[in-house]
Amino acid sequence: MSLMEHGNVRPVTAVAWTSNTGTCPKDFTLINLTEDGASANFTRSFAMKSGYYLCYNKDSTGGMVVSDIRIISDKDSLPHGYCYIAEHLEPKATVSKKKRVCVRIVPVGSVDTAVLDIKLTAKSKMMLQHYTFVGDIHGYVLWYRKGYFAKPTPQAKPRSLSLDVHRLFLDEPSPPLPLRPSNLPPPLPSGRLSQRRCSLQRKDNVDKPADGSIQGITALDGVPFSLHPKFEIQANGTNSHLNILIKSLQDIENEYNYTFNVEENAAKRIRPSVQTGGTLSTQ
Numbered sequence: 001m002s003l004m005e006h007g008n009v010r011p012v013t014a015v016a017w018t019s020n021t022g023t024c025p026k027d028f029t030l031i032n033l034t035e036d037g038a039s040a041n042f043t044r045s046f047a048m049k050s051g052y053y054l055c056y057n058k059d060s061t062g063g064m065v066v067s068d069i070r071i072i073s074d075k076d077s078l079p080h081g082y083c084y085i086a087e088h089l090e091p092k093a094t095v096s097k098k099k100r101v102c103v104r105i106v107p108v109g110s111v112d113t114a115v116l117d118i119k120l121t122a123k124s125k126m127m128l129q130h131y132t133f134v135g136d137i138h139g140y141v142l143w144y145r146k147g148y149f150a151k152p153t154p155q156a157k158p159r160s161l162s163l164d165v166h167r168l169f170l171d172e173p174s175p176p177l178p179l180r181p182s183n184l185p186p187p188l189p190s191g192r193l194s195q196r197r198c199s200l201q202r203k204d205n206v207d208k209p210a211d212g213s214i215q216g217i218t219a220l221d222g223v224p225f226s227l228h229p230k231f232e233i234q235a236n237g238t239n240s241h242l243n244i245l246i247k248s249l250q251d252i253e254n255e256y257n258y259t260f261n262v263e264e265n266a267a268k269r270i271r272p273s274v275q276t277g278g279t280l281s282t283q
Contacts, residue, residue: 071135
């Protein structure tokens with residue numbers, strides 16, 4: 001099984017036109033010969049002083065890969081998601097626009113397969129195994145191989161450690177935290193307190209921890225509790241302000257008894273007659 005089948009080949013990341021090795025960008029591979037040994041110089045006119053070559057790149061630092069290649073004529077519109085390949089030519093040099101090469105470039109993480117290799121042949125009858133026919137352009141035939149590729153391994157960014165981190169010793173115990181002063185409740189207001197308030201205060205003091213830590217503090221600490229003066233119980237055990245009247249079942253029925261006479265009389269009323277077409281009709 002080949003390396004391409006294992007997916008250990010880097011994908012093509014860019015395709016371009018170039019005049020020669022001097023104008024070919026860095027890290028690009030120039031295709032100067034076809035698979036059948038002919039020159040891959042796209043020069044087919046005596047008016048053209050210099051030809052141009054096809055080149056490709058496999059630098060994956062940009063995070064993009066070529067997923068497809070097409071050849072279109074000048075009458076065809078550019079397919080959606082495709083772009084024309086770049087041109088790195090000498091001054092005043094041009095590329096024929098009768099047929100143009102366009103590629104589809106996508107993020108490396110969005111696809112599993114991409115273009116792995118590009119080849120040219122001078123004879124259209126020659127077939128390349130495991131390669132896909134793209135089309136003929138200016139007497140040459142363009143082929144590409146597509147398959148699984150080796151995705152770049154993400155590398156962890158180095159982190160700079162400050163001097164304070166180097167001075168830390170995990171074996172040494174941390175110093176004890178300072179004790180917090182007890183949160184004592186504010187002084188109680190002067191005045192008479194009810195018996196219930198006195199009992200609650202004694203119970204509250206028993207429930208609180210002796211060290212006065214925050215675990216024994218509640219939201220009601222420091223809030224004085226006292227009954228309204230009209231509810232204070234007198235010495236004889238009675239309360240003159242509370243007038244509670246207890247009603248019997250018969251008193252309640254007599255108070256809320258309702259005969260529904262108004263509703264019955266309204267239902268028995270005769271609806272008025274309406275005169276339509278000289279005759280009387282009862283609604």
